[in-house]
Every structure is written in C-alpha cells, then in structure tokens.
Amino acid sequence: MTESALNTEALGKRYGQTWALRDCSLELPAGRIAALVGPNGAGKSTLLHLAVGLLRPDTGQVRVFGRDPREDPDARADLGFVAQDTPLYPDFTAAELITMGRRLNPRGWDDSIARDRLARLGLPLDKRVGRLSGGQRAQVALALALAKRPRLLLLDEPVAALDPLARHEFMQALMGAVGEYGTTVLLSSHLLNDLERVCDHLVLLHTSQVRLSAPVDDLLASHCRLVGPRTPDGAAVPGVAEVVRASHTERQSTLLVRTDGPVDENRWTVHQVTLEDLVLAHLGTSARPTASEVAA
Amino acid sequence: MxxxxxxxxxxxxxxxxxxxxxxxxxxxxxxxxxxxxxxxxxxxxxxxxxxxxxxxxxxxxxxxxxxxxxxxxxxxxVRTLAGPALAHQAELRAELTAWLHRAQAAGLTREDITALVDTTLRATPERPPTDGAAPA
CATH class of the missing domain: 1.10.10.10 (Winged helix-like DNA-binding domain superfamily/Winged helix DNA-binding domain)
Incomplete structure (x- = not known):
C-alpha cells in the first residue's frame, strides 16, 4: 500500500457555535497532487491550518506521514506551507528571508534550492519583497517553502490573486518542483480549469464537510451525464448508484450520475463529464456523502 | 528532441x-x-x-x-512507426486530396466529409499490412 502523506479522522474545528470543519476523514496517499476545492467558507483554510498544526482540532486527529504535527517536530519538518496571499515580511529582501528560513529551520533546509530557483526566474535577491510584483512574491514564497525540503507541501489559494501569466508561471514552477523532488501537494483553489491538468486527486469540501475524496481518474470514470426520456426524481436507474444532479424538461431528463454498473445505452445517451462539471454538480447538492465516496 | x-x-x-x-x-x-x-x-x-x-x-x-x-x-x-507506411504517404495524400476535391465538387461540407470518413473508418475492418509493414 502507498504511504499516507496526510490522514485525518473525524477531524473537527469549531469557532463558538459554528463548525468550520466537521467530521472530516480523508486520506491523501504520498506522491499525489491533490486539489482542495469548495466554496468560500467550506473549511478549506481551516483544514490546511489544522494539517500544518497551526490550529488545534476540537475533535478527531490529523497525521502527517503518520505523525501529529502539533506534537512531533519531525512531522513539522516534513511540512511546507504557503499561506493565502503568500504573506512575506515586505521590508525583507529574498536573501534575508532565505537566511531567516535557514535559522528557523535548522534541519533539512537547503539555501541553494531557493537561490537557484529565484536565479533561474531572474528574480533579484537584494530587493525588498514588498517592491516585487504579486507573481514574483508568490515565486519567492514557493522557493522558500521548497528550500525547507518538505515531503508534503500545502498551498492555500496560491494563485488566486495572480494574473493569468503569473498564475501559469507559478504552476510551471510548482510542477517542475514536484517532478524534481516528488513532493506530495495539497492545493486549495477556486480555479477548476487550472486544476484539471495538475491534480490527480480531489478533495471536495462543502458546508464544512468532506463531500468527495478520491483519485481524479476514478471520479471521472465513475461519473457521467445521461440524457434520455423524462424520468421522475427518485426513480431507480439501472447502473446508477447516485443521481448527483437532475434537471428535467417536459420530455427529457438530464442526470449527472455516479454509476456502479453498465447503463442502458438504448435509453440513455452517455456523455463524459469534466472535473468542473462533476464538482459543480456535487456542490449543487447538499446531500450527505455516502460512505464509499468518502472512504475512497 | x-x-x-x-x-x-x-x-x-x-x-x-x-x-x-x-x-x-x-x-x-x-x-x-x-x-x-x-x-x-x-x-x-x-x-x-x-x-x-x-x-x-x-x-x-x-x-x-x-x-x-x-x-x-x-x-x-526504440521503435519507429514510419517504415514502409511513410513511403506511401505522399502518394496516399495526393489521392486523398483528389478525392476531397471531388467531395467538395459534389457539395459535401467539411462536416459531411469528416462524418463520412469517420463512419467509413469504423465500418471498414482493419486488414493486416501485405507488404511487410508489420511492426517488429
């Protein structure tokens, strides 16, 4: 079995009466690039902050390569985190931030990783990072996170504020780094189109709960869109395990479904779905996930 | 490369x-x-x-x-897909161009032609190559 990079069991975090994350159980195998997707307020940032040990869970537990990030310094050494909007001390230069990173991370830190990456991008090491563009700052934050040589890299909306070119350059740098170091990645984002090429695992959060957690290939293979004669909601369709979303006209029904067997192709026209179709359909329903989906 | x-x-x-x-x-x-x-x-x-x-x-x-x-x-x-098939391509292309011109003259649109080629491809069983073009 593949080693588990991140594992949570019944993980929950509450702010006052409100659950920011609830009953979250998921497993991310090592070597994956996982997308963490969900509407604003779904609990994405909370999950990431729990995973890096910046927040204390109210229920359940989180393990990074089998260890608790709040208890075990070895677990924290395995982790890299690029927080939302890539916060960096604006009056520091990249060179100073690299020195700071080395002092704060005595184990495993490698200056040359950050220096080489920034040099290849033509980024000045002696300029205050507050004077750099958003895209350049994001690259500095990524280079710093990589210099820590993490086995699991968590990124919270790293490209949300960037223009399309800077976004592309950031993803290029990230994918190159994964190819070089084999880092496991969990990346939260709104930009589903960008993720389809990049991620091979999807974690979908909705109203503070895990709605899907599975390999992208499995999800795409098990979901499709059926177009056929009008079928009442709740009617059993052979081969369909779950109707995720249904819409009807007078004579026609369009169903986005999760299948568990062959569908009658004389009755239904079967269309493949994209990751975006699938995510939108699942976000449109508020049903509780079934055990098999979450366990995947 | x-x-x-x-x-x-x-x-x-x-x-x-x-x-x-x-x-x-x-x-x-x-x-x-x-x-x-x-x-x-x-x-x-x-x-x-x-x-x-x-x-x-x-x-x-x-x-x-x-x-x-x-x-x-x-x-x-480690292997090529060109082989003898490559040598035949120029000739086949010329024939195909001539055929396309006939199809256009007969009033077929681009979509008509694509559909015709697709359905014919699907309906035609694959024949093994006869001139030693079989892959190693």
Whole structure:
C-alpha cells in the first residue's frame, strides 16, 4: 500500500457555535497532487491550518506521514506551507528571508534550492519583497517553502490573486518542483480549469464537510451525464448508484450520475463529464456523502 | 528532441495527447529510435502539468513497445512507426486530396466529409499490412 502523506479522522474545528470543519476523514496517499476545492467558507483554510498544526482540532486527529504535527517536530519538518496571499515580511529582501528560513529551520533546509530557483526566474535577491510584483512574491514564497525540503507541501489559494501569466508561471514552477523532488501537494483553489491538468486527486469540501475524496481518474470514470426520456426524481436507474444532479424538461431528463454498473445505452445517451462539471454538480447538492465516496 | 504542446480544447486526456504526439512524430519521421524523450520534470514544468501525467504517457509508450526506460538515464524511443507506411504517404495524400476535391465538387461540407470518413473508418475492418509493414 502507498504511504499516507496526510490522514485525518473525524477531524473537527469549531469557532463558538459554528463548525468550520466537521467530521472530516480523508486520506491523501504520498506522491499525489491533490486539489482542495469548495466554496468560500467550506473549511478549506481551516483544514490546511489544522494539517500544518497551526490550529488545534476540537475533535478527531490529523497525521502527517503518520505523525501529529502539533506534537512531533519531525512531522513539522516534513511540512511546507504557503499561506493565502503568500504573506512575506515586505521590508525583507529574498536573501534575508532565505537566511531567516535557514535559522528557523535548522534541519533539512537547503539555501541553494531557493537561490537557484529565484536565479533561474531572474528574480533579484537584494530587493525588498514588498517592491516585487504579486507573481514574483508568490515565486519567492514557493522557493522558500521548497528550500525547507518538505515531503508534503500545502498551498492555500496560491494563485488566486495572480494574473493569468503569473498564475501559469507559478504552476510551471510548482510542477517542475514536484517532478524534481516528488513532493506530495495539497492545493486549495477556486480555479477548476487550472486544476484539471495538475491534480490527480480531489478533495471536495462543502458546508464544512468532506463531500468527495478520491483519485481524479476514478471520479471521472465513475461519473457521467445521461440524457434520455423524462424520468421522475427518485426513480431507480439501472447502473446508477447516485443521481448527483437532475434537471428535467417536459420530455427529457438530464442526470449527472455516479454509476456502479453498465447503463442502458438504448435509453440513455452517455456523455463524459469534466472535473468542473462533476464538482459543480456535487456542490449543487447538499446531500450527505455516502460512505464509499468518502472512504475512497 | 520532441517538444510537446497541449490542445486546451481537446477532450482527449492530457497523457494521451502526449502519447499521440510521440506516435505522430514517429509516423512522419520527426522522431526516431534512439531519440531520448524529454525529462519528466522538464515536460511537467514547460506545460504546467502533473509529472505523474507525463510518467503515465511514457509508461503507455513503453507498454506499446515504442519506448524503453533506462534507469537514471531517461526514456528512449526504440521503435519507429514510419517504415514502409511513410513511403506511401505522399502518394496516399495526393489521392486523398483528389478525392476531397471531388467531395467538395459534389457539395459535401467539411462536416459531411469528416462524418463520412469517420463512419467509413469504423465500418471498414482493419486488414493486416501485405507488404511487410508489420511492426517488429
């Protein structure tokens, strides 16, 4: 079995009466690039902050390569985190931030990783990072996170504020780094189109709960869109395990479904779905996930 | 060395787009046995795609016997798809162009032609090559 990079069991975090994350159980195998997707307020940032040990869970537990990030310094050494909007001390230069990173991370830190990456991008090491563009700052934050040589890299909306070119350059740098170091990645984002090429695992959060957690290939293979004669909601369709979303006209029904067997192709026209179709359909329903989906 | 590009509008899976580009290059002689495929990391970076996707494409080429991974060195092409078929291409292309002109003269639109070619391809059983073009 593949080693588990991140594992949570019944993980929950509450702010006052409100659950920011609830009953979250998921497993991310090592070597994956996982997308963490969900509407604003779904609990994405909370999950990431729990995973890096910046927040204390109210229920359940989180393990990074089998260890608790709040208890075990070895677990924290395995982790890299690029927080939302890539916060960096604006009056520091990249060179100073690299020195700071080395002092704060005595184990495993490698200056040359950050220096080489920034040099290849033509980024000045002696300029205050507050004077750099958003895209350049994001690259500095990524280079710093990589210099820590993490086995699991968590990124919270790293490209949300960037223009399309800077976004592309950031993803290029990230994918190159994964190819070089084999880092496991969990990346939260709104930009589903960008993720389809990049991620091979999807974690979908909705109203503070895990709605899907599975390999992208499995999800795409098990979901499709059926177009056929009008079928009442709740009617059993052979081969369909779950109707995720249904819409009807007078004579026609369009169903986005999760299948568990062959569908009658004389009755239904079967269309493949994209990751975006699938995510939108699942976000449109508020049903509780079934055990098999979450366990995947 | 081959340089991959991706068609953003294509519904073909990303790894399969890479596989098809290698095959196309082999077919037209742009890539040859002995050529090294670009490093996984370089392709992932250039196209901003998951390195696992590139690996999957290279594994598929290995499964089809077109490429071979040499640990620590890279992935190399070991077979060609050109062979005798390549020599026939110019002639076939000329015939196809002539046929396309006839189809256009007969009033067929682009979509009509594509549909006709697709359905005929599907309806025609594959025949083994007769002139020694069988792959090794």
């Amino acid at each position: 081959i340089e991959f590009v991706l068609d953003g509008r294509s519904r073909v899976a990303t790894y399969m787009q890479l596989v098809l580009q290698v095959k196309q290059a082999l077919r037209v002689g742009l890539a040859q046995p002995g050529d090294r495929l670009p490093k996984v990391r370089d392709v992932a970076q250039a196209l901003a795609i998951n390195p696992n996707t590139v690996l999957k494409a290279y594994r598929e080429l290995e499964l089809e016997g077109l490429a071979e991974g040499r640990p620590g060195v890279g992935t190399f092409l």
